[in-house]
Amino acid sequence: AQKITQTQPGMFVQEKEAVTLDCTYDTSDPSYGLFWYKQPSSGEMIFLIYQGSYDQQNATEGRYSLNFQKARKSANLVISASQLGDSAMYFCAMRERGGATNKLIFGTGTLLAVQP
Amino acid sequence: DSGVTQTPKHLITATGQRVTLRCSPRSGDLSVYWYQQSLDQGLQFLIQYYNGEERAKGNILERFSAQQFPDLHSELNLSSLELGDSALYFCASSPGQGVDQPQHFGDGTRLSIL
Numbered sequence: 001a002q003k004i005t006q007t008q009p010g011m012f013v014q015e016k017e018a019v020t021l022d023c024t025y026d027t028s029d030p031s032y033g034l035f036w037y038k039q040p041s042s043g044e045m046i047f048l049i050y051q052g053s054y055d056q057q058n059a060t061e062g063r064y065s066l067n068f069q070k071a072r073k074s075a076n077l078v079i080s081a082s083q084l085g086d087s088a089m090y091f092c093a094m095r096e097r098g099g100a101t102n103k104l105i106f107g108t109g110t111l112l113a114v115q116p
Numbered sequence: 117d118s119g120v121t122q123t124p125k126h127l128i129t130a131t132g133q134r135v136t137l138r139c140s141p142r143s144g145d146l147s148v149y150w151y152q153q154s155l156d157q158g159l160q161f162l163i164q165y166y167n168g169e170e171r172a173k174g175n176i177l178e179r180f181s182a183q184q185f186p187d188l189h190s191e192l193n194l195s196s197l198e199l200g201d202s203a204l205y206f207c208a209s210s211p212g213q214g215v216d217q218p219q220h221f222g223d224g225t226r227l228s229i230l
């Protein structure tokens with residue numbers, strides 16, 4: 001069964017430093033997509049970055065990059081040059097091509113606090 | 117702004133009541149998904165519609181129902197409400213059903229049952 005695991009309930013990082021949020025996944029489907037979402041304290045869910053299972057290169061979007069290690073089934077989010085506005089809950093999610101639904105399976109999230 | 121509009125933002129009601137949550141997807145998106153976020157269950161998929169047709173059901177209670185209209189907006193109906201239904205309900209949309217298509221979320225409807 002598909003599963004997403006985020007082992008860091010909370011993390012602190014100093015402003016302007018880089019931080020890595022861990023995500024591991026489990027699936028038997030060779031074709032899948034991995035996503036990261038940000039949820040600030042105001043509650044909305046913001047799409048950050050996508051990585052496809054067949055993508056040869058790691059995805060990047062501005063200060064966000066995804067460290068994709070397929071053999072290890074990990075898809076860690078790297079935020080460079082952290083800003084105070086990055087303080088939020090971050091969710092890793094997966095979607096399978098062969099699944100009966102197109103739903104996203106979410107991890108339990110990591111709460112990131114950026115300190116000045 | 118994700119382009120997905122959810123109304124209302126907040127709902128406060130009592131046990132046993134019925135409410136309707138509304139969602140307008142991003143322009144051009146045919147797929148609409150409903151998710152429930154609660155402290156104990158996390159983010160759970162409820163139901164998906166594609167171009168007006170139900171495509172998949174997740175952990176949706178029989179007291180809950182949904183539909184997608186010809187103009188592609190969707191409504192989630194929650195009836196016989198219980199205290200445990202208090203949660204943040206999200207609608208998300210994507211152009212189609214491809215695995216590489218991100219789902220863009222609305223701001224959610226926060227439902228509080230008193």
